[in-house]
Amino acid sequence: MGLIYRGRGAGVVRCEQCQLPLDACICRYRPTLVSACSFWILTHRKEFFKPTNSARLIGACLPDVRFFRWERTQPDADLLALLADPGFRPALVFPREMAVLNPAEQQAGAARPGKCAFLLLDGTWQQALKMYRKSPYLHGLPVVSLDPDAPSRYGLRRSRSDSQLCTAEVAVELLRSEGETRQARQLNNYFRVFCYSYIEGRNHRTPETLPEMEELLRFRAEVPD
Template sequence: MAASEDNAVQRLRQAAIARSTRPFLARGARVKRCAACQLALTACICEQRPEVHAEVSFCLLMHSLEPLKPTNTGRLIAECLPDTQAFVWARTEVDPALLALLADERYQPFVVFPGEYALASQQVCRELPKDSARRPLLIILDATWTQARKMFRKSPYLSDLPVLSLETAQLSRYRLRRSQREEHLCTVEVAAACLVLAGEELAAAQLNEYFELFSDAYLRAIRLRTSEE
């Protein structure tokens, strides 16, 4: 199925480009990229993107630069799971649409973050409720680890929400950016782990397969570009 350009992260990307007074120059900025999957045109994977269905929803709270980065994996969630929303984080202001989403009675929001960072007043959950009438809304902070900790501390509108603390022995398979610690999962890996926790094994497998496809295609395009230079 061809990937849709109309997803929550793509809209943030287009809005950021429209506001910018000068172009954001990521690594490989001269590469001609697919507008949807952000891979080099020679490595486009749009036709192989799955449409994933699950009984949980995701909300990406993104550092301002993340929607612009070709290596960002949060957008893989938005591309595959239609019920994904995304917002740019800012310390001094909050998007009213985000506050409205958190107050929506159809959802039960959880902040996906290590429980050791939760406030004393916050409930820390190791699993999702199985019998809730409200759809779980899993909020993932899409940023570097240092940025994510700051976002978690400085977002008072998250402080009353329960924290979903993942316990996984999985090491990150992300190969496109360096992390100081191997146990730090990238954004799409966090989403896949959440899906497993929710009993959505098929959805998790589909998302993981797309992530592997994305990583392989990105690295293959880099090797091809390097060999031509």
């Protein structure tokens, strides 16, 4: 049986794509982006249907994004196959100081040819830490650690620290690190629009036009779907 979200806001009529209330739908602003990177998102089961989940923004905007549901006792076979695929060069996005590092595997992974693939753990910090600790197949992967210049702008949930970015913000930083600054800017714009529109919709207000919305519309006119 599939999971059903029964939390706060479960009865709201939402857009099937962006999952925001219909009056706050942001689909008209969604940018179609190109990237040389793949994003693999391993999601905690409690995150899949939360309307505040930001990982879906990555899948909506970028071309090669794959989602996997984390299970403690049964790793996703498709994800394991991708991790072993010589056509990809996977790296786990996780704090280096908390990772189990195998120098031999780290060095081999860093030198491995193939398409850059970032593996993100999608959930609260406590959930992500549990996912990592209970998943030996993640241990020893090359690790990418982020040191953001600015605090998180998420605001839809409480966080233990302003330095803890949500999943969409992590993707923005990774795109910047790969030199894909235009893609990073537009994904960040879409993320900002999502956060603002979510709050306005939750408070039964019609969102006003933000500068980020106008920039996204200009981008969409230049780069149509």
